[in-house]
Amino acid sequence: xxxxxxxxxxxxxxxxxxxxxxxxxxxxxxxxxxxxxxxxxxxxxxxxxxxxxxxxxxxxxxxxxxxxxxxxxxxxxxxxxxxxxxxxxxxxxxxxxxxxxxxxxxxxxxxxxxxxxxxxxxxxxxxxxxxxxxxxxxxxxxxxxxxxxxxxxxxxxxxxxxxxxxxxxxxxxxxxxx
Numbered sequence: 001x002x003x004x005x006x007x008x009x010x011x012x013x014x015x016x017x018x019x020x021x022x023x024x025x026x027x028x029x030x031x032x033x034x035x036x037x038x039x040x041x042x043x044x045x046x047x048x049x050x051x052x053x054x055x056x057x058x059x060x061x062x063x064x065x066x067x068x069x070x071x072x073x074x075x076x077x078x079x080x081x082x083x084x085x086x087x088x089x090x091x092x093x094x095x096x097x098x099x100x101x102x103x104x105x106x107x108x109x110x111x112x113x114x115x116x117x118x119x120x121x122x123x124x125x126x127x128x129x130x131x132x133x134x135x136x137x138x139x140x141x142x143x144x145x146x147x148x149x150x151x152x153x154x155x156x157x158x159x160x161x162x163x164x165x166x167x168x169x170x171x172x173x174x175x176x177x178x
Contacts (some may be wrong), residue, residue: 049077052091058165060157064129066090072130094128096155097176101125101134105144118144124153124173140172152176 008174025031035039046054050067053076056063064075065088072081077167109115120139125132139147140156153173163169 023035028137047077047079049088054165054167056093056171057167060096060160060163060169062094062096062126062155063094064094064126064133066092067141071132072124075126075129075133076135085113092128093128096157098126098134098153098169100123100139100149100151100153101132102149103139103147105130105147120144120147122147122173128158137167137170138172139174141174146175 021031026033043118045051053063063073063077064073065077066073067081067084067086067088068090069084069086071077073081073094074081074088075094076086078092101123106119106121107115109119120142122134122139123134125134132136141151142151154174154176155170156172156173156174157163158169
C-alpha cells in the first residue's frame with residue numbers, strides 16, 4: 001500500500017490499512033482534528049551580568065566588568081572575556097560620559113513612517129572602558145548637522161523615581177564641552 005504525503009508517495013507496512021484523507025472526510029466529520037490557537041508567552045532572564053548592569057542603570061550608574069587576565073574593561077558587561085576566555089568577576093563603575101564612535105540620522109521610524117524630527121542613534125564609547133567598548137543609544141539636544149565622530153557626550157538620566165532598570169533609564173546622550 002502507498003500513501004500520498006504532499007506530492008510524495010511513501011510505502012506503508014502491509015498491516016496498515018487506510019487511505020488519503022479527503023476534504024469531504026473533514027466536512028462530514030469522519031476525521032477528528034483539533035484546531036487550537038494557544039496564547040504562548042515567552043519570558044527569559046537577562047543573565048547575571050546584564051541583570052547587574054540593569055540594576056546599576058536603575059541606580060544611575062553604568063557598570064562594566066574587568067578581565068583579570070588581559071585587563072580589558074567591558075561594557076555592556078559579560079560573564080567571560082571573549083579574547084582570553086576567562087570568567088570575569090570584577091565589577092567597575094564607569095563614568096556616564098563618552099565619545100561618539102559612529103552615528104546614524106534617521107528620518108523615518110521603524111515602520112518607515114516619516115518622523116517630524118530626525119532621530120540620531122550613536123554608538124557611545126564609554127569613558128573608563130577599553131577602546132571601542134560602548135553602547136548603542138540615542139543622541140539628544142543636538143542639531144543633526146552638528147553631530148560628528150569623536151564628539152564628547154554625557155548621559156541624560158530619567159528622574160530617579162521613573163527609572164525601572166532598563167537601558168531607557170538613560171533618556172539620551174547630549175554633547176558636552178571638552
